[in-house]
Amino acid sequence: QVQLTESGGGLVQAGDSLRLSCAASGGAFETYSMGWFRQPPGKGREFVSGISWKGSSTYYADSVKGRFTISRDNVENTVTLQMNSLKPEDTAVYYCGADSRGPRPEARTVEVWGQGTQVTVSS
Numbered sequence: 001q002v003q004l005t006e007s008g009g010g011l012v013q014a015g016d017s018l019r020l021s022c023a024a025s026g027g028a029f030e031t032y033s034m035g036w037f038r039q040p041p042g043k044g045r046e047f048v049s050g051i052s053w054k055g056s057s058t059y060y061a062d063s064v065k066g067r068f069t070i071s072r073d074n075v076e077n078t079v080t081l082q083m084n085s086l087k088p089e090d091t092a093v094y095y096c097g098a099d100s101r102g103p104r105p106e107a108r109t110v111e112v113w114g115q116g117t118q119v120t121v122s123s
Helices: none
Strands: 005-008 010-013 020-027 033-038 047-052 058-060 068-073 079-081 091-097 119-121
Touching: 005 091, 020 033, 020 091, 020 119, 033 068, 033 079, 047 068, 047 079, 058 068
Parallel strands: 010 119
Antiparallel strands: 005 020, 020 079, 033 047, 033 091, 047 058, 068 079, 091 119
8 A cells, every 4th residue: 555745845935936845655656546635724625636546537626726736757756736826825744645446446445544734725
């Protein structure tokens, strides 16, 4: 089973960009669809974006379409979330998740979670 480590969070102003990275180790990375999820303060964990095993399909929550881009590198075993035009409502702890069930990862079937990275967007 893979182990996941996120990096790249921080405090930014509205309109800025951030790039989150998730590094996988210890497993067959290419057998997992990968996703980014977030948990805003006081709320549940929600889907942000996902990418299929070879990267041929990508998925986005409506709230981030056109602003966020997900990509993966199956040689470096990484998945990246480029976040542009950040808004205060993007403030959350962001988690990377690995799902071997299907091409679009879902929180209920993610098997491995990273530890999370905080993203704070000030207005």
